[in-house]
Amino acid sequence: MNTLDLKGRKAVITGGGRGMGFGIAQRFLQSGASVALWDISEDTLANAHKQLSSLGKVITQRVDVGDYASVEAGAAAVAQELGGIDLLVNAAGIAGVNTPLVDYPLDTWNSVININLNGSFHTSRAIVPYMLKGDYGRIVNIASMAGKDGNPNASAYSVSKAGVICLTKSLGKELANTGIRVNVICPAVIKTEMLDDVSEAQISYMLSKIPMGRMGSVEEISAMVGWMCSEECSYTTGAVFDLSGGRATY
Template sequence: MAGNQYDFADKHAVVTGGASGIGLAIAHLLSAGGAVVSLWDHNAEVLKKAQAGFAGREVHGVTVDVSDEASVAAAVAQSETHGGTVQILVNSAGITGPNKTVCDYSVEDWDKVMAVNLRGTFLCCRALAPGMTTSGYGRIINIASIAGKEGNPNASAYSASKAAVIGLTKSLGKELAKTGVTVNCVTPAAVHTAIFDQMTQQHIDYMLSKIPMGRFGQTEEVAALVGWLASPDCSFTTGGTFDISGGRATY
């Protein structure tokens, strides 16, 4: 789908979970605008395949576990060696966890979801925000979820982690408000990507039933919103939560 074109020339962008789904669509939009893009992903094979799809544009791939502090630090060093200071960070890495009730949810599965979705977002923000503040410019966009606002049944860890990402976004946005660095998040309703493979069909059907437009979102639609949030035009908006939910959001 065609969309607005933004000028990201001379910008270095890191996209976590960038080898597939929403992250990959965002990476393509940033790259098309002239950004040097660093794709961070835990799956080296999928990462290599994703890099091959950028038609000669400058894209750097880093295999990283965003939930591990040392791994994130190493990824920062690799990316900065390749592209210099990072001005744009998109935290898109995430997992759903199993579709179970709270009473049936294992502590191990809970901790795993929190580690990737919340701890990972925190670690990446903490690692890259200082360089942005030093340079006086930056854009951080966290991919949350409508589940973080409404709380999907049988997805307690995912819902709680995304609610926490919204809170982290608001807090960090206020902390950096006078630095030239904006921090915002988007809250998509369900977007049909490979993450559906982690869900039951019953849960997928439930999510679709909650969307008034009667369809799932497209990765390019989320990327279009993130494009503005990552652009210089987003200069007086920080700590914001932006719905892209096909009419599902009620506040």
């Protein structure tokens, strides 16, 4: 593993208790950053802290990214304890259900949009002011190939991730003349616990679209996100990075 230069950086990682968020936190700690893990499950956070605390400074907070008041309070607490916020990775997300749009449950639709899309808006709105104080920041949003292509029977998830892509482009342009860079990564299928909520038929459909014929790994996404959060990613903002095993066509 190549060590990234994140020494002294203070990171917030949403959905940091497991899956991609956990793997990204691990890579950040190994590269010298301090991390604040945000998740909705206190048990998940406790388990993550136990596994990661030997690698560096880790704090955990139960934060509901769909609730702006929760996010605002969490950001203030992190800034006070870590002495600022330099990095933000929006990895929190839910898959919703696999069903045709005409049958899609309204409450599930609203939950997917609120967590996946509104959550990224909430965290950016609350944390960008802290980054502006030091005129430095890196924001990486986790979208999906579904946000580009629109997966059938996954309308809410696809729409939410398409929104995350456009949110990234808009905010990246707004902050282009500052020291803050905002980019988005679009994975294909990554082997994480989120797949527990996805049907075998949907997984098979997604894999059929990937020329490499396999899922991506948490280690692969962590490596790319780590570079996107480094000082070396300096002339790229509002950009979409693919991690799709060859699926991406644009």
